[in-house]
Amino acid sequence: IVMTQTPLSLSVTPGHPASISCKSRQSLLFSDGKTYLSWYLQRPGQRPQLLIYEVSRRLSGVPDRFSGGGSGTDFTLTISRVEAEDVGVYYCMQGMDLFSFGPGTKVEI
Amino acid sequence: QVQLVESGGDLVTPGGSLRLSCAASGFSVTDYYMSWIRQAPGKGLEWVAYISVSGDTIYYPGSVKGRFTISRDSAKNSLYLQMNSLRAEDTAVYYCARGSPGWAFGYWGQGALVTVSS
Numbered sequence: 001i002v003m004t005q006t007p008l009s010l011s012v013t014p015g016h017p018a019s020i021s022c023k024s025r026q027s028l029l030f031s032d033g034k035t036y037l038s039w040y041l042q043r044p045g046q047r048p049q050l051l052i053y054e055v056s057r058r059l060s061g062v063p064d065r066f067s068g069g070g071s072g073t074d075f076t077l078t079i080s081r082v083e084a085e086d087v088g089v090y091y092c093m094q095g096m097d098l099f100s101f102g103p104g105t106k107v108e109i
Numbered sequence: 110q111v112q113l114v115e116s117g118g119d120l121v122t123p124g125g126s127l128r129l130s131c132a133a134s135g136f137s138v139t140d141y142y143m144s145w146i147r148q149a150p151g152k153g154l155e156w157v158a159y160i161s162v163s164g165d166t167i168y169y170p171g172s173v174k175g176r177f178t179i180s181r182d183s184a185k186n187s188l189y190l191q192m193n194s195l196r197a198e199d200t201a202v203y204y205c206a207r208g209s210p211g212w213a214f215g216y217w218g219q220g221a222l223v224t225v226s227s
Contacts, residue, residue, distance in 0.1 A: 038213035040154075047204060047219055048146075048154065053211035091154055095212025098168055099144065099156040 005102035012082045020105045022075045022092035036095035043088040111135040118221030131188040131205030142208035145190045147201035195225045
C-alpha cells in the first residue's frame with residue numbers, strides 16, 4: 001500500500017499548532033473493524049519512536065499535545081502547541097496489509 | 110525494561126552476505142511479532158522482514174524477497190536477519206523492532222549500519 005504525506009517539510013513556530021496529512025491508496029480499515037495507521041517521530045540522530053497507533057491511540061507517555069485523526073484513506077497528525085523538542089521527521093505507517101511507511105515530513109522550528 | 114541491541118553491521122562487497130543480530134531483553138522474542146526495518150542514508154523508513162508470534166508466518170517485501178531471511182532463537186532471545194546477494198541499494202541502517210498493539214512498532218533498537226560497496 002502506497003502512503004503519501006503532505007507537506008514534506010514544515011516550518012513551525014513554538015506554541016503554535018501544526019498538522020501533517022497522510023493518505024493511503026486504499027482503505028486501512030481492516031475486517032476486524034480497526035484501522036491500522038500509526039505515527040512515528042524520528043528526532044535527529046535517534047531511532048524512530050511510536051507516537052500514535054490505530055489512528056488516534058496515543059502511546060503511554062506521549063504528550064497529549066499530539067493527536068491523530070482520520071479514517072479510511074485520509075489521516076492527520078496534529079500537534080496542538082509545538083515545542084522545540086518536536087523537531088524531527090514524522091512518518092505515518094500502515095499495518096493493514098504488511099507494512100509501509102510514508103515518505104516522512106521534516107518539521108523544523 | 111525493554112531493550113533491543115543490534116549487532117553485525119559491517120562493510121561488505123556487492124554479492125556478499127551478512128548476518129545481523131538483535132539481542133532482546135525485558136521480554137521474550139517469542140511473545141511478540143518482530144520486524145526488521147531499514148533506513149538508507151538520508152532517506153525514509155522501509156520495512157524489510159516480519160516474523161509472527163508463532164514463528165510460522167514470515168513476510169518480506171519484493172525488494173528483498175529471496176535474498177533476506179528473518180529468524181529467531183528463543184534460547185538466546187534474539188532476532189536475526191541473514192542477508193545474501195547484497196547490493197549497493199541495501200546500504201542502510203537496519204533496525205529491529207518489536208510489534209505493538211495495532212500492527213505498529215513500539216520498541217526499536219539503535220540500529221546497525223550495513224554498507225555495501227566495492
